[in-house]
Amino acid sequence: MADFLSLHDAVQRNLHDGDMVAFEGFTHLIPHAAAHEAIRQGITDLTLLRMTPDIIYDQMIGMGLARKVIFSYAGNPGVGLLRRMRDAIEHSYPRGIETVEHSHSAMAQAYEAGASGLPCAVFRGYKGAGLKEVNPDIKSVICPFTGEELAAIPSHRPDVTFIHAQKASEKGDVLIEGIIGVQKEAALAAKRVVVTVEEVVPSFKGLHPNLTILPHWTIDAVAVVPGGAHPSYTYGYYARDNAAYLEWDKISADREAFSAWMEANVLNAGPEVFVQRVEALR
Amino acid sequence: MTNFTPTEMMTIAAARALSNDDVCFVGIGAPSAACNVARLTHAPDITLIYESGTIGTAPEVLPLSIGDGELCETALCTVSVPEMFRYWLMGGRISIGFLGAAQLDRFGNINTTVIGDYTHPKVRLPGGGGAPEIATSCGEIFITLKQAPRSMVNTIDFFTSFGHGEGGDHRQRLGITTKGPTLLITDLAIWRPDPETKEFTVRSLHKGVTRQQVQDNCGWPVRFAASVEETPEPTELELGTLRDLQARTAAAHRGDAR
Numbered sequence: 001m002a003d004f005l006s007l008h009d010a011v012q013r014n015l016h017d018g019d020m021v022a023f024e025g026f027t028h029l030i031p032h033a034a035a036h037e038a039i040r041q042g043i044t045d046l047t048l049l050r051m052t053p054d055i056i057y058d059q060m061i062g063m064g065l066a067r068k069v070i071f072s073y074a075g076n077p078g079v080g081l082l083r084r085m086r087d088a089i090e091h092s093y094p095r096g097i098e099t100v101e102h103s104h105s106a107m108a109q110a111y112e113a114g115a116s117g118l119p120c121a122v123f124r125g126y127k128g129a130g131l132k133e134v135n136p137d138i139k140s141v142i143c144p145f146t147g148e149e150l151a152a153i154p155s156h157r158p159d160v161t162f163i164h165a166q167k168a169s170e171k172g173d174v175l176i177e178g179i180i181g182v183q184k185e186a187a188l189a190a191k192r193v194v195v196t197v198e199e200v201v202p203s204f205k206g207l208h209p210n211l212t213i214l215p216h217w218t219i220d221a222v223a224v225v226p227g228g229a230h231p232s233y234t235y236g237y238y239a240r241d242n243a244a245y246l247e248w249d250k251i252s253a254d255r256e257a258f259s260a261w262m263e264a265n266v267l268n269a270g271p272e273v274f275v276q277r278v279e280a281l282r
Numbered sequence: 283m284t285n286f287t288p289t290e291m292m293t294i295a296a297a298r299a300l301s302n303d304d305v306c307f308v309g310i311g312a313p314s315a316a317c318n319v320a321r322l323t324h325a326p327d328i329t330l331i332y333e334s335g336t337i338g339t340a341p342e343v344l345p346l347s348i349g350d351g352e353l354c355e356t357a358l359c360t361v362s363v364p365e366m367f368r369y370w371l372m373g374g375r376i377s378i379g380f381l382g383a384a385q386l387d388r389f390g391n392i393n394t395t396v397i398g399d400y401t402h403p404k405v406r407l408p409g410g411g412g413a414p415e416i417a418t419s420c421g422e423i424f425i426t427l428k429q430a431p432r433s434m435v436n437t438i439d440f441f442t443s444f445g446h447g448e449g450g451d452h453r454q455r456l457g458i459t460t461k462g463p464t465l466l467i468t469d470l471a472i473w474r475p476d477p478e479t480k481e482f483t484v485r486s487l488h489k490g491v492t493r494q495q496v497q498d499n500c501g502w503p504v505r506f507a508a509s510v511e512e513t514p515e516p517t518e519l520e521l522g523t524l525r526d527l528q529a530r531t532a533a534a535h536r537g538d539a540r
Contacts, residue, residue: 026334026363027349051363052411075408077347078310086406101395103414104333105367112364124372127458128444129414134400149457179334179354182363235351242346242535 002172002219007196007228007271010221011037014192018067019159020047022111022190023056026181027077028235030056031164033228033274034196036266039063049158051107051182052077055231055248058084059266061097062258068098070156072107076252079245083252093255101135106153111182113155114189125151161190164229166236168197169204172216178235180212187214194221196228198237227274230281238278286516288469289428291488293319293524294516296380296426296467305329306378307371307416310348312426313380315524316467318344322523331376333412335361344531367412371419379420381413383427385438388481388502389452390425390445390463392417393438400440410442417443422461429468429499436502446480470496472513476505486511 005013015021015038023031035056038046047068048057055076060066062084074082087093102110105125113121122141132138141152163183167175174195176183187193193214200222204213231244251261265273286294296316300306302325308317310332321328321340329338334349338358345353354360361370370376384407385393394413398404417423423445427433445463446452453462463482466473472486483505484496489512497504516524 027347028334028351028354071409073409073411074406075411077349078345081406081408089406090403101409103410104363104412105371105415108364108367112368123368124419125415127418127456128441128447128453129410130395130400130441131410131414178351179336179349179360180362181334181349184362185364233351235354240347240350242350245346246535 002168002216002222004172004200005221005223007033007037007223007225010194010223011041014160014194014220015043017043018045020049022049022156022158022161022186024050024161024163024181024183024186025229025232026051026179028179028181028233029164029176029183029229030054030232031162031196031228032056032230032232033225033271034162034164034194035060036269037271039065039262039266049156051104053082053085055245058082058248058252059262061085061088062094062252063262064094066097068100070100070102072102072104076245076249079249083249084258087255100137101131102153103129103131106138106151108182108185110153110156111185111189114157115185118155120152120154122150122152156186156189158186158190160192160194161186162194162196163187164196164234166198166234167204168195168200168222169216170200170202172219172222173204174214174219174222175204175207176212184212184214188218192220193218194223195219196223196225198226198228198234200224225271225274227276227278228271230274230277233281238281241277241281286521288488290516290521290524291513292426292428292467292469294520295472295488295513296424297323297520299424299465299467300325300328300378302327304378305331305376306380307331307333307376307420309381309413310345311382313382314344315527316426317380318527319520319524322527323520331370333363333366335363335366337361337370342530343534344527346535367415371412371415374419376419377421379416379423381416381423381425381443383425383433385433385435386425386427387435387438387445389447389449390423390466390475390482391438391441391447392425392443392445393440395440395442397439413443417445417462418458418460420460422464424465424467425463426467429470429496431499431501434500434502446475449480450478470499481505483507484510486513488513489515
């Protein structure tokens with residue numbers, strides 16, 4: 001059942017040292033405010049699960065929260081590389097991280113298998129791909145009907161998934177529209193689910209009946225954080241801050257510039273700053 | 283038009299390869315520019331698909347990322363990412379996959395994962411994203427990149443996505459039923475695989491480009507077709523469309539630095 005909590009309490013109750021955690025959102029609706037709260041609480045030894053680690057995991061990795069990262073595209077979308085993640089992989093700074101690398105197709109289908117309660121995902125993929133040689137989780141099965149060899153990987157079953165959404169109802173039902181990504185699957189695959197939302201409305205009556213909805217009984221905590229996806233975006237509320245993604249390339253290129261930025265904008269800030277950050281993007 | 287850059291020629295030559303009936307899975311960067319120039323000129327009904335789940339999208343400006351809001355707002359429909367990869371890509375509904383590359387070999391194998399050893403890389407690149415399955419599930423693959431000896435190499439450091447492997451019938455031997463790379467468009471030339479060996483062979487040189495220039499900017503000994511044509515230079519419409527698109531895009535992405 002969904003509890004309406006402050007972001008601080010939602011994170012503290014649901015995310016613990018050593019957890020496997022997914023902060024999902026495919027370019028759209030990335031739960032940045034929740035990740036900043038995890039950084040402030042100093043939660044550590046996490047296994048981070050996410051298709052595109054993006055700025056959100058670059059920050060968590062750079063602050064030393066991660067022990068392991070499971071991913072499929074370690075880029076700053078449209079800009080280039082993730083420099084804090086690279087520093088961890090190439091120079092073990094601030095600590096070494098274990099990496100498990102998949103394709104997007106594999107990651108998406110592993111969430112879907114997790115949401116379905118299946119032990120593994122089976123699909124046509126990885127043919128001729130080098131990842132098979134370096135990721136021991138990529139195996140194959142033979143179709144019992146046709147004899148076709150198919151790829152198989154373990155399903156994703158995170159301890160907790162964080163997502164950001166447009167709206168929650170007063171009961172805690174959750175609505176997402178626009179690019180819906182893999183959030184429904186990532187949420188239903190997890191043991192616990194925390195959702196940050198732009199706003200709470202009395203009910204979803206009168207809205208389009210097919211908008212992606214997670215019923216309140218699939219969710220553990222809802223926290224209202226307007227602007228909580230910045231610098232990614234929330235369809236219908238504010239645009240992607242492309243300039244901030246370009247700017248991140250410079251900030252993350254230098255260890256000291258990164259530390260100073262995190263100190264000023266995360267450690268010494270709170271979730272209330274997000275609403276100001278999206279003001280000019282509405 | 284006589285006044286154009288090699289990159290503009292590359293984008294326009296790539297755009298010309300697409301037709302109105304194609305269903306195209308669009309990689310970000312150079313492929314995205316080419317696909318949208320095609321849509322804005324000779325192929326208004328082309329279906330462009332981005333891996334964020336947007337189908338039949340028609341962006342006014344080029345997206346910075348594959349998931350910009352613009353792609354969803356202008357799309358015919360938007361599906362979830364698992365559905366995109368299962369029903370649309372794996373289901374065989376996409377005719378062309380259009381990819382870029384950090385490293386490419388003569389058989390169209392692509393590396394966007396690491397420079398150097400995988401476990402101790404010299405440079406950790408972003409990785410494959412959707413490319414490993416795009417390369418094997420789309421009907422055929424077009425590749426576009428700027429030529430340089432460090433990007434067109436004898437041996438790639440990592441097989442992010444499979445082209446023709448060692449050449450010949452390597453795809454069939456792995457049970458892959460799609461065509462793989464059928465076209466390579468660079469800033470200097472248009473290449474197609476040899477029908478037997480599958481090695482990329484120069485079919486057309488862009489205006490003013492010499493064979494020596496193509497060789498100087500390629501890490502393997504270049505093969506030229508028996509008859510090499512000259513790529514028609516960009517028309518006023520093509521060049522104007524590309525430049526307008528890029529100007530709109532630059533203005534939209536500049537935003538205000540916060």
